[in-house]
Amino acid sequence: MFQVELKASYANRVAVVSQNQILQSLIAENLVSDPEGARGRLLTEAARLFREKGYERTTVRDLAAAVGIQSGSLFHHFRTKEEILKAVMVETIRLNTALMQAALEAADTSRQKLRGLIRAELESINGQTGEAMAVLVFEWRSLSAPSQGEVLELRDIYEKLWLDVLESLKREGALEADPFVVRRMLTGALSWTVTWYKPERGGLTLDGLTDQVMAMMAL
Amino acid sequence: MFQVELKASYANRVAVVSQNQILQSLIAENLVSDPEGARGRLLTEAARLFREKGYERTTVRDLAAAVGIQSGSLFHHFRTKEEILKAVMVETIRLNTALMQAALEAADTSRQKLRGLIRAELESINGQTGEAMAVLVFEWRSLSAPSQGEVLELRDIYEKLWLDVLESLKREGALEADPFVVRRMLTGALSWTVTWYKPERGGLTLDGLTDQVMAMMAL
DNA sequence: GACAATACCAAGCAAGCGCTTGGTTTGTAA
DNA sequence: TTACAAACCAAGCGCTTGCTTGGTATTGTC
Numbered sequence: 001m002f003q004v005e006l007k008a009s010y011a012n013r014v015a016v017v018s019q020n021q022i023l024q025s026l027i028a029e030n031l032v033s034d035p036e037g038a039r040g041r042l043l044t045e046a047a048r049l050f051r052e053k054g055y056e057r058t059t060v061r062d063l064a065a066a067v068g069i070q071s072g073s074l075f076h077h078f079r080t081k082e083e084i085l086k087a088v089m090v091e092t093i094r095l096n097t098a099l100m101q102a103a104l105e106a107a108d109t110s111r112q113k114l115r116g117l118i119r120a121e122l123e124s125i126n127g128q129t130g131e132a133m134a135v136l137v138f139e140w141r142s143l144s145a146p147s148q149g150e151v152l153e154l155r156d157i158y159e160k161l162w163l164d165v166l167e168s169l170k171r172e173g174a175l176e177a178d179p180f181v182v183r184r185m186l187t188g189a190l191s192w193t194v195t196w197y198k199p200e201r202g203g204l205t206l207d208g209l210t211d212q213v214m215a216m217m218a219l
Numbered sequence: 220m221f222q223v224e225l226k227a228s229y230a231n232r233v234a235v236v237s238q239n240q241i242l243q244s245l246i247a248e249n250l251v252s253d254p255e256g257a258r259g260r261l262l263t264e265a266a267r268l269f270r271e272k273g274y275e276r277t278t279v280r281d282l283a284a285a286v287g288i289q290s291g292s293l294f295h296h297f298r299t300k301e302e303i304l305k306a307v308m309v310e311t312i313r314l315n316t317a318l319m320q321a322a323l324e325a326a327d328t329s330r331q332k333l334r335g336l337i338r339a340e341l342e343s344i345n346g347q348t349g350e351a352m353a354v355l356v357f358e359w360r361s362l363s364a365p366s367q368g369e370v371l372e373l374r375d376i377y378e379k380l381w382l383d384v385l386e387s388l389k390r391e392g393a394l395e396a397d398p399f400v401v402r403r404m405l406t407g408a409l410s411w412t413v414t415w416y417k418p419e420r421g422g423l424t425l426d427g428l429t430d431q432v433m434a435m436m437a438l
Numbered sequence: 439g440a441c442a443a444t445a446c447c448a449a450g451c452a453a454g455c456g457c458t459t460g461g462t463t464t465g466t467a468a
Numbered sequence: 469t470t471a472c473a474a475a476c477c478a479a480g481c482g483c484t485t486g487c488t489t490g491g492t493a494t495t496g497t498c
Contacts, residue, residue: 054360056275073476177431184415185408192407212396218437292446
């Protein structure tokens with residue numbers, strides 16, 4: 001019991017450190033905005049508000065007030081309100097793709113790789129980037145068609161990481177079902193956790209949650 | 220192979236008949252609106268539009284045009300726009316609770332009951348009531364807090380049907396995980412199918428989909 | 439055929455929306 | 469100090485929104 005907790009705690013610390021390192025390198029490459037900077041702070045607040053009230057119900061005045069400027073001043077940073085939504089989504093996918101790649105590199109077997117992906121996605125959904133992940137799921141339709149196309153391209157890269165692992169498992173005989181179907185079921189099950197999972201109460205840790213998902217798949 | 224298809228086809232026909240019977244009796248009890256009537260037609264169109272464009276992006280003028288009246292005339296049937304959203308949700312939950320109860324009565328063992336619930340929910344999500352089900356999932360935040368409370372009460376009845384079956388399975392030793400967690404994972408996985416499952420192409424039937432879900436749970 | 443009740447229309451109001459404009463402050467570097 | 473760009477403000481424009489109003493068809497009932 002104590003050993004398990006120690007192990008989980010150690011794994012957590014390692015994960016957090018590597019998460020920050022990945023974030024820093026993405027900032028350095030200008031692929032995501034520094035959350036300390038003006039643009040990054042706005043995107044963080046935007047994700048929070050979009051998740052809390054929905055994109056349409058969030059006004060540019062709300063967004064401006066959240067970072068302490070006038071509503072008109074927003075348009076020096078972004079040409080339209082929609083561009084803010086798109087930026088939230090694009091940067092979220094970029095960060096998560098990098099996180100998943102790191103999770104894959106840290107694992108050896110296909111089974112471990114899948115567990116790493118599940119664990120990492122649960123972390124994204126329920127951790128610091130959770131608000132932005134929820135926006136990605138629930139505010140999809142508020143993007144214009146062209147923007148949807150752009151975001152979709154990025155998402156395909158992300159999804160391929162999952163499919164490669166699931167296809168390996170299928171080739172190895174550990175998985176019976178269609179990898180496409182399984183990935184989609186997992187997408188639904190994992191992203192839905194954002195509506196109910198509260199780590200602080202209930203005693204279910206992220207590692208425990210990951211275990212239950214693996215058990216559900218008989219892996 | 221042919222036997223399986225015949226069986227599925229037969230099961231389908233039985234399901235459709237009983238679905239219509241249930242709908243008729245709910246209409247007779249005034250618990251849901253007749254889709255042939257004026258109110259029912261509006262709710263059907265509303266569900267379609269809310270799903271397609273989202274509640275906020277759908278204007279009362281859109282709703283009125285969809286049933287061929289002036290926007291002001293809507294307010295003889297509903298006091299506010301939000302009342303339309305609430306009606307869509309309430310009637311959907313009522314119908315689905317009845318459908319789930321019927322699925323339970325048609326099954327003997329706990330395992331069969333669970334399969335019946337999964338099959339019935341997939342049918343709701345991807346069948347005729349699919350648009351309303353999607354609204355229930357994705358437009359939740361657009362309801363005012365008081366309305367959310369009312370709808371939540373109805374949903375608790377619905378969710379209890381699931382939990383009873385899952386708790387039976389746990390008592391019987393067929394399920395290891397926490398019933399609450401499992402139900403929530405299933406909620407996510409099943410409702411997410413609305414974003415990708417297209418029965419016409421791909422050759423995956425609703426029964427096939429149900430089988431894959433059961434297999435994912437090692438049942 | 440009289441009479442409600444119901445369903446609807448035509449017009450528009452008040453409020454809130456995204457976004458623009460013209461001008462001021464702040465930061466930076468020579 | 470000067471020069472200049474980036475960041476911001478104060479004000480408000482034009483449009484769309486949910487909803488109201490006063491009046492007119494349509495429907496069902498005895």
